[in-house]
Amino acid sequence: MSDFESQLRAVSLRVTRPRLAVLAALRDHPHVDTDTVIGLVRDVHPTVSHQAVYDVLRALTDAGLVRRIEPAGATARYETRVADNHHHIVCRSCGAIADVDCAVGAAPCLNPSDDHGFVVDEAEVVYWGTCPDCAAERTSQSAPSSEGSR
Numbered sequence: 001m002s003d004f005e006s007q008l009r010a011v012s013l014r015v016t017r018p019r020l021a022v023l024a025a026l027r028d029h030p031h032v033d034t035d036t037v038i039g040l041v042r043d044v045h046p047t048v049s050h051q052a053v054y055d056v057l058r059a060l061t062d063a064g065l066v067r068r069i070e071p072a073g074a075t076a077r078y079e080t081r082v083a084d085n086h087h088h089i090v091c092r093s094c095g096a097i098a099d100v101d102c103a104v105g106a107a108p109c110l111n112p113s114d115d116h117g118f119v120v121d122e123a124e125v126v127y128w129g130t131c132p133d134c135a136a137e138r139t140s141q142s143a144p145s146s147e148g149s150r
């Protein structure tokens, strides 16, 4: 039995090929959006419908096997790294996303200066910036070239 099969059984979800395919796609390609998941799944199982992938993503997210992240202004992304409260760093130019481990350890890992009496169980942190690829592109574009400067 694969890891994914035992994960599905542990949350009382039936083991189906689309579910296994979505989990495998997200393991190999973390932080991808729905369209990318559909493409990856259909590479392996061309008969799986778009709707089936939507349904699988919702079922896996509801069951806690998949985490849905929604950086402001970006499309929702999915990942299978759910066991921790890690954060994300997002490129403003291309939308690339990388994982950032918790600042202090377990959730919420940041304590509000005033919790207003709330019991806080999670802190959602998104770091925004420019990824190395976009930074390199920007540098090469702005670098003076012997032809372009005339």
Ligand SMILES: [Zn+2]
Binding pocket: 091, 092, 093, 094, 095, 096, 130, 131, 132, 133, 134, 135
């Ligand atoms: Zn970028």
Ligand SMILES: [Zn+2]
Binding pocket: 030, 031, 079, 081, 086, 087, 088, 098, 099
């Ligand atoms: Zn992540």
